[in-house]
Amino acid sequence: MSSQLLASTIINGVLNGGLYGLLGLAIVLVFRTTAVANFAQGELGMFAGFILLMGVLPLDLPLWLSWLITVAVSGVIGGAVYLIMLRPRPNAGHLNMTVRTLGFYTLIYAVSVYAWGALEPYRVPTVFGPETVPVLGFSISYDQLGTVGVTIIMAAAFLLFFRYTQLGLAMRAVAINPEVASLQGINVRRIALSVWLIAGAIGAIVGLLVAPISFLETSLMRPYILKAFTAAIMGGLYSFAGVLVGGVILGVAESFAAVAISIHMREPFVFMVLLLVLLLRPAGILGKVQRGRV
Amino acid sequence: MLLQAEGLRVGYGEMMALHGISLQAGAGEIVAVLGANGAGKTTLLRTLSGLLSARAGRISFDGHDVSRRPAHQLVRLGISHVPEGRGVLAELTVIENLQLGAYARGGVRKSGGLDRVFELFPVLAERRDQPAGMLSGGEQQMLAIGRSLLARPKLLMIDELSLGLAPRIVHQLMDLMHTIKTEGLSVLLVEQNVHQTLKVADRVYLLVNGHIAFQGTPDALRAEGDLMRTYLGTD
Amino acid sequence: MPGKTSGWAFALIAVAALAIAPLWLGTYPRYVISVWLIFALSAVGLNIPIGLASIYSFGHGGFMLIGAYATGVATISWGWPLLPAMLLAVVIAIAVGALIGLPSLRLTGFSLAIVTFAFGYMLFHVVKAFDLTGGPQGLFMPETALARAWGGRPLYYMVLAIFVVGVFWAHSIATGKTGRALRTLGTNEIVAQSLGINLLRAKMLSFMLSGVYGAVAGSLLALVTTYVAPETYTPELSINMFAAVMIGGSGTLVGPILGALFIVLIPELTQSAQNLSEIIYALIFCLVATLFPSGLLGMAKSAIRRLRPQPVPAAVRE
Numbered sequence: 001m002s003s004q005l006l007a008s009t010i011i012n013g014v015l016n017g018g019l020y021g022l023l024g025l026a027i028v029l030v031f032r033t034t035a036v037a038n039f040a041q042g043e044l045g046m047f048a049g050f051i052l053l054m055g056v057l058p059l060d061l062p063l064w065l066s067w068l069i070t071v072a073v074s075g076v077i078g079g080a081v082y083l084i085m086l087r088p089r090p091n092a093g094h095l096n097m098t099v100r101t102l103g104f105y106t107l108i109y110a111v112s113v114y115a116w117g118a119l120e121p122y123r124v125p126t127v128f129g130p131e132t133v134p135v136l137g138f139s140i141s142y143d144q145l146g147t148v149g150v151t152i153i154m155a156a157a158f159l160l161f162f163r164y165t166q167l168g169l170a171m172r173a174v175a176i177n178p179e180v181a182s183l184q185g186i187n188v189r190r191i192a193l194s195v196w197l198i199a200g201a202i203g204a205i206v207g208l209l210v211a212p213i214s215f216l217e218t219s220l221m222r223p224y225i226l227k228a229f230t231a232a233i234m235g236g237l238y239s240f241a242g243v244l245v246g247g248v249i250l251g252v253a254e255s256f257a258a259v260a261i262s263i264h265m266r267e268p269f270v271f272m273v274l275l276l277v278l279l280l281r282p283a284g285i286l287g288k289v290q291r292g293r294v
Numbered sequence: 295m296l297l298q299a300e301g302l303r304v305g306y307g308e309m310m311a312l313h314g315i316s317l318q319a320g321a322g323e324i325v326a327v328l329g330a331n332g333a334g335k336t337t338l339l340r341t342l343s344g345l346l347s348a349r350a351g352r353i354s355f356d357g358h359d360v361s362r363r364p365a366h367q368l369v370r371l372g373i374s375h376v377p378e379g380r381g382v383l384a385e386l387t388v389i390e391n392l393q394l395g396a397y398a399r400g401g402v403r404k405s406g407g408l409d410r411v412f413e414l415f416p417v418l419a420e421r422r423d424q425p426a427g428m429l430s431g432g433e434q435q436m437l438a439i440g441r442s443l444l445a446r447p448k449l450l451m452i453d454e455l456s457l458g459l460a461p462r463i464v465h466q467l468m469d470l471m472h473t474i475k476t477e478g479l480s481v482l483l484v485e486q487n488v489h490q491t492l493k494v495a496d497r498v499y500l501l502v503n504g505h506i507a508f509q510g511t512p513d514a515l516r517a518e519g520d521l522m523r524t525y526l527g528t529d
Numbered sequence: 530m531p532g533k534t535s536g537w538a539f540a541l542i543a544v545a546a547l548a549i550a551p552l553w554l555g556t557y558p559r560y561v562i563s564v565w566l567i568f569a570l571s572a573v574g575l576n577i578p579i580g581l582a583s584i585y586s587f588g589h590g591g592f593m594l595i596g597a598y599a600t601g602v603a604t605i606s607w608g609w610p611l612l613p614a615m616l617l618a619v620v621i622a623i624a625v626g627a628l629i630g631l632p633s634l635r636l637t638g639f640s641l642a643i644v645t646f647a648f649g650y651m652l653f654h655v656v657k658a659f660d661l662t663g664g665p666q667g668l669f670m671p672e673t674a675l676a677r678a679w680g681g682r683p684l685y686y687m688v689l690a691i692f693v694v695g696v697f698w699a700h701s702i703a704t705g706k707t708g709r710a711l712r713t714l715g716t717n718e719i720v721a722q723s724l725g726i727n728l729l730r731a732k733m734l735s736f737m738l739s740g741v742y743g744a745v746a747g748s749l750l751a752l753v754t755t756y757v758a759p760e761t762y763t764p765e766l767s768i769n770m771f772a773a774v775m776i777g778g779s780g781t782l783v784g785p786i787l788g789a790l791f792i793v794l795i796p797e798l799t800q801s802a803q804n805l806s807e808i809i810y811a812l813i814f815c816l817v818a819t820l821f822p823s824g825l826l827g828m829a830k831s832a833i834r835r836l837r838p839q840p841v842p843a844a845v846r847e
């Protein structure tokens with residue numbers, strides 16, 4: 001393997017892996033606080049790409065502002081999903097709740113295909129600019145650099161938020177024991193709503209990072225959701241740091257599999273990584289004890 | 295009366311656990327609820343703190359009708375409940391557990407009172423950054439009580455204060471209940487440890503199969519030899 | 530539901546109706562009914578892990594893929610007759626079902642769900658990668674004698690016959706020893722263990738049984754649609770199958786059949802609404818899942834029950 005190829009393989013892997021990790025964070029957060037496996041997490045990102053392209057860009061605002069607006073709108077969508085689809089009949093059980101997210105996944109996809117067509121690629125402008133920079137003798141695009149940068153900032157913000165803020169602490173308490181949390185004066189339902197807002201926003205950020213690199217189309221996030229779940233499991237469905245590390249390991253591993261074995265083996269390879277982790281480290285790569293809720 | 299419950303009927307599915315319970319607690323009073331396993335003590339506390347809904351009856355607290363209020367609102371009104379099993383969040387550190395206690399009061403800094411909790415329970419200060427799951431049973435009970443105090447309650451409800459604790463610790467915690475009381479707080483104690491409880495309580499309710507079989511002073515209960523023997527297993 | 534006399538009578542009438550209807554029906558309605566019966570068969574099998582044992586299985590489309598591709602490859606590339614080809618499909622599905630069930634004791638429900646999802650996802654990508662399985666285009670099935678003779682009715686009757694056998698077998702599983710074991714472990718694994726139920730064997734069995742149903746359904750689908758394409762067996766198929774069971778009413782016999790009707794019929798019925806059909810399907814999907822957690826069957830039952838007054842259950846305060 002040439003060093004050029006090696007470098008680009010690693011960069012691609014880290015870049016994608018970071019995105020799996022981010023999406024995985026949202027999945028773990030939602031799962032821990034509301035006991036729902038959110039299958040629609042990826043589609044929220046795809047939808048955000050179209051919101052940006054179709055709804056916000058025509059307003060002719062600065063690109064960064066359009067970005068922020070899109071992220072906010074997507075957060076609101078996440079909150080609305082919780083209020084409309086998960087609030088009613090709250091005692092229905094995890095299985096039913098998960099089916100509801102599947103329903104929303106189907107809905108958001110159907111709406112997108114109706115509005116923007118299946119398999120129709122759209123070009124989304126990048127906030128980072130089209131240039132490339134040489135780093136240690138390799139050329140890296142601003143897009144790649146920016147994506148990695150945003151991923152790192154988001155991950156750091158996420159970890160700090162949960163470690164040092166009252167709201168983050170309350171969310172952790174709800175995740176561990178909702179009843180004890182409510183006895184401390186925490187409004188568990190409001191926390192769940194905030195969690196879904198965050199999930200919507202994270203979905204949008206990932207979608208907006210992916211869309212300019214590949215073309216935006218309705219199945220944009222399909223390859224991401226399973227990998228995000230895998231990253232979540234690598235974090236033992238608990239440790240945020242574990243999810244991020246897991247995502248990066250997964251991204252780099254599949255990137256190497258694609259180059260070294262065959263591009264077709266990239267997706268099946270993820271399955272192998274998943275099985276390996278589950279069999280060798282069922283509590284996650286950084287985990288000690290399994291605390292699954294389901 | 296600070297707390298006044300009338301005719302509470304509570305059930306799980308088809309089964310009724312409380313058949314019309316009325317209970318009162320005044321300001322600065324220690325009220326104890328005694329009863330055998332399965333008598334309905336936990337159900338009563340969970341109803342009072344808003345975790346369960348009564349099918350009939352009224353609860354008023356500090357002048358508000360709180361029959362339909364959810365738990366997290368009752369904390370703000372001044373009811374704090376140490377649940378059965380203490381409800382310490384083992385994965386969080388001691389200080390994080392305490393911060394949660396002050397959540398309803400806008401955080402420990404705003405709430406104040408952290409120094410006081412550390413003064414009451416110096417061991418918590420020593421272990422403030424350790425995961426709460428590493429504490430001993432007695433220390434966890436102290437953490438749970440400290441956390442509740444940080445919510446600055448008017449009424450502190452504790453489910454099984456003495457369960458699984460060494461006599462020395464039980465003594466210390468019962469003394470603490472007395473101290474708290476002299477500061478004007480009310481305490482509602484659910485207990486199976488009859489002797490210790492009768493020493494500190496001002497008034498006692500005896501719960502039998504979801505009914506109140508006795509209410510009155512500890513001395514009056516002690517005089518009811520039959521009740522003591524039959525339902526509390528003491529002589 | 531069979532079990533009461535009225536249930537048996539209902540089942541008999543339904544089968545009789547399905548048996549005489551094609552004498553008058555044209556090719557297209559017959560085709561739609563066949564597809565429904567195939568999906569219903571598949572859903573009835575998926576109900577075994579989901580409805581009985583409360584195990585999430587998000588990879589059922591993978592079993593259908595195995596059925597379709599094994600049948601396709603064996604008949605086209607190796608020139609096997611149909612029956613041995615279908616048998617091969619079933620054997621592979623049983624083996625794969627056992628493999629998926631193998632780690633089930635070590636995994637939480639969530640992790641196992643992701644494993645099953647990943648399994649379906651992986652197969653979808655694998656068949657696209659190999660020439661043997663026709664790559665991204667897939668395989669065209671040769672027209673069988675079953676489809677040629679008498680306007681294709683023999684194929685229809687074969688589907689119906691297998692469906693009926695499958696439903697009765699599922700019924701006897703659900704009401705028999707296996708069903709009791711699965712339901713017990715679905716409610717409480719510790720109790721199940723104390724009753725001497727071998728958890729690993731029971732869980733593996735539930736995947737193997739659902740695999741048999743999925744593979745047979747996939748085989749039949751290949752025959753009826755005469756086409757084995759990767760795009761039919763996407764991860765969305767697994768999701769739709771799961772939805773069919775949950776929307777119809779899991780844990781019941783009729784529920785999955787109703788649910789299959791839902792996922793097959795709604796898109797067909799709303800086709801006149803052009804591209805809106807997918808949206809209408811998704812909306813109904815969301816509505817049923819949110820408002821009727823126990824599915825269409827539960828919804829019907831609660832409508833009946835509402836005629837009688839009910840005691841208020843203990844509830845957590847809003």
Ligand SMILES: Nc1ncnc2c1ncn2[C@@H]1O[C@H](COP(=O)(O)OP(=O)(O)OP(=O)(O)O)[C@@H](O)[C@H]1O
Nearest residue numbers: 306309311329330331332333334335336337338378
């Ligand atoms: N979640 C529940 N579901 C169904 N029944 C319950 C539930 N919790 C308690 N019960 C029943 O309600 C009755 C009262 O139980 P409760 O826990 O209130 O009693 P207790 O006096 O606190 O007992 P203990 O001393 O064992 O803690 C018992 O018969 C119990 O079996």
Ligand SMILES: [Mg+2]
Nearest residue numbers: 335336337378
């Ligand atoms: Mg109790």
